[in-house]
Amino acid sequence: MLEIRCPYCGKRSQNEFSYGGDGNIKRPTLGEEINTKDWDDFVYFRDNPRGKHTELWHHTSGCRQWFKASRDTATHEIFATCKMNEDFNE
Amino acid sequence: MQKYSIFSLVKNALSNHKDWEVAWKDPEPKKEYDVVIVGGGGHGLATAYYLAKEHGITNVAILEKGWIGGGNVGRNTTILRSNYMFDSNSHFYEFGMKQWETLSQELNYNVMYSPRGIINLAHSDAQMNAYARRGNSMRLNGIDAVLLGRDELKKMIPFADFSDTCRFPIHGGLMQPRGGTARHDAVAWGYARQADSMGVDIIQNCEVTGFDVTDGKVSGVQTSRGSIKTKKVGLCVAGSTTLLADMLNMRLPIEAHVLQACVSEPVKPLLDHVVTFGAGHFYCSQSDKGEMVMGGDLDGYNSYAQRGNMPMIQHVLTGGLAVFPNFSRLKMLRTWGGIMDMSMDGSPIIDKTHIDGVYLNCGWCYGGFKATPCSGWVFAHTIAKNEVHELNADFNLERFHSGKIIDEKGVGPKPWIG
Numbered sequence A: 001m002l003e004i005r006c007p008y009c010g011k012r013s014q015n016e017f018s019y020g021g022d023g024n025i026k027r028p029t030l031g032e033e034i035n036t037k038d039w040d041d042f043v044y045f046r047d048n049p050r051g052k053h054t055e056l057w058h059h060t061s062g063c064r065q066w067f068k069a070s071r072d073t074a075t076h077e078i079f080a081t082c083k084m085n086e087d088f089n090e
Numbered sequence B: 001m002q003k004y005s006i007f008s009l010v011k012n013a014l015s016n017h018k019d020w021e022v023a024w025k026d027p028e029p030k031k032e033y034d035v036v037i038v039g040g041g042g043h044g045l046a047t048a049y050y051l052a053k054e055h056g057i058t059n060v061a062i063l064e065k066g067w068i069g070g071g072n073v074g075r076n077t078t079i080l081r082s083n084y085m086f087d088s089n090s091h092f093y094e095f096g097m098k099q100w101e102t103l104s105q106e107l108n109y110n111v112m113y114s115p116r117g118i119i120n121l122a123h124s125d126a127q128m129n130a131y132a133r134r135g136n137s138m139r140l141n142g143i144d145a146v147l148l149g150r151d152e153l154k155k156m157i158p159f160a161d162f163s164d165t166c167r168f169p170i171h172g173g174l175m176q177p178r179g180g181t182a183r184h185d186a187v188a189w190g191y192a193r194q195a196d197s198m199g200v201d202i203i204q205n206c207e208v209t210g211f212d213v214t215d216g217k218v219s220g221v222q223t224s225r226g227s228i229k230t231k232k233v234g235l236c237v238a239g240s241t242t243l244l245a246d247m248l249n250m251r252l253p254i255e256a257h258v259l260q261a262c263v264s265e266p267v268k269p270l271l272d273h274v275v276t277f278g279a280g281h282f283y284c285s286q287s288d289k290g291e292m293v294m295g296g297d298l299d300g301y302n303s304y305a306q307r308g309n310m311p312m313i314q315h316v317l318t319g320g321l322a323v324f325p326n327f328s329r330l331k332m333l334r335t336w337g338g339i340m341d342m343s344m345d346g347s348p349i350i351d352k353t354h355i356d357g358v359y360l361n362c363g364w365c366y367g368g369f370k371a372t373p374c375s376g377w378v379f380a381h382t383i384a385k386n387e388v389h390e391l392n393a394d395f396n397l398e399r400f401h402s403g404k405i406i407d408e409k410g411v412g413p414k415p416w417i418g
Ligand SMILES: Cc1cc2nc3c(=O)[nH]c(=O)nc-3n(C[C@H](O)[C@H](O)[C@H](O)COP(=O)(O)OP(=O)(O)OC[C@H]3O[C@@H](n4cnc5c(N)ncnc54)[C@H](O)[C@@H]3O)c2cc1C
Pocket: B038, B039, B040, B041, B042, B043, B044, B063, B064, B065, B066, B067, B068, B069, B070, B071, B072, B073, B074, B075, B076, B077, B078, B079, B080, B206, B207, B208, B209, B236, B237, B238, B239, B240, B244, B259, B260, B261, B295, B336, B337, B338, B339, B340, B364, B365, B366, B367, B368, B369, B370, B371
């Protein structure tokens, strides 16, 4: 069982959260011309490292906020979590 | 190669089983091969076998970082089926079903193919309609499909919860009678033994750590046992695909996730089919030893750990008990996990790459075991002829740019949402 520290509520059990995937993908800027290749990259292509991974989580059964986590995909150690508009304080 | 038969069994029994030939050798890697296959799972072994058998290419090495069969091919729940709706999937997997039917004879190795029938349970009228549609499209593609009513199912799985008051009453189901199971280890060993006998080198404890690429062309691989020259490399590394693609500066529409399975203590014969719960994540079959082999869904976050987490096991078994309440009395024997190469549309990728001589076989998600024979067959064709076969033409990398994705489940590019 993972223990995840929600930046708003503190440490809670994994059961309260749902996963949001790669936290590094940036949606192309709204209203700007974008070529289809960049759009496809945004939709289908992800970071998939073995090791430190920046990812999104949602405190679904808690405060319902989205936030970022830095987690090791091989050991599952969670190095840090932070609010969406913050950077990790590692 | 020694042929396995009732006579060889008797003969070797008389000499106390001391004179059996080794099933495959343990050679030192040579300096150069015509083709190098990375990954000694089911797909790598089958590819090497068909390269030798169908294309006469025998100067082939399989490089496996651990031992053959130690990856997903030895960790899966062995379900075989071709109950798909999209043509690309139907044609490909049905070609595979036909291979399963004669695989034991072809390999002279009992892969214990058991066409016991796979039943997908339906729990609402809408689901019955969807299954009728899927069954019809299967039959249009020449694949066997039978729509079952509640009363027929009561006779087949009488111990399931058929009460009216349960949360997800059983309305009926869709069955593919030729679907079933096979013995996973036997598939790996059978292909290994035949490939070896035709001259393929199976090299275990040999990890590929880099590629030699000049001017967009591959010329060799770096391994933990030295460098090996080759003009053609086929990648069959399942859950490790991204790690190797990174060495080639290839960004792929793949995420690594752990999938768990578990088995109960062995009990007397009870369940004659493969059954999947239609209202949650649970499927089950009974092994020949009597264990209930059960599985469900991904743990739900990227993972390269070949072990899972308890919440998903609990979630899956909760679903299981909703269909088969009597399973609550079973003791759990063990649980384990394997790393899945989850593609962004749930379908595989079997293609050439932007590097001359590098071929890609990945994206098998939940269902790559059943694909072992046909994946090996088309991948061998793709490597030997340097062009894709009709059967894998749609499983290209380009589809993530052309828009011709094959999203059978319709969940979108979020593999952890089952
Ligand atoms: C729990 C579970 C249940 C499943 N159930 C089913 C099912 O019921 N039906 C079904 O059809 N499919 C099922 N699957 C999926 C199926 O097992 C896989 O899709 C399939 O086995 C993948 O192909 P493979 O056999 O070649 O992979 P693997 O056996 O994983 O082979 C890949 C090999 O590559 C090796 N490798 C990796 N990196 C390197 C390197 N750098 N150098 C050298 N070697 C390397 C690995 O050690 C491994 O042996 C299941 C999977 C799991 C985990």
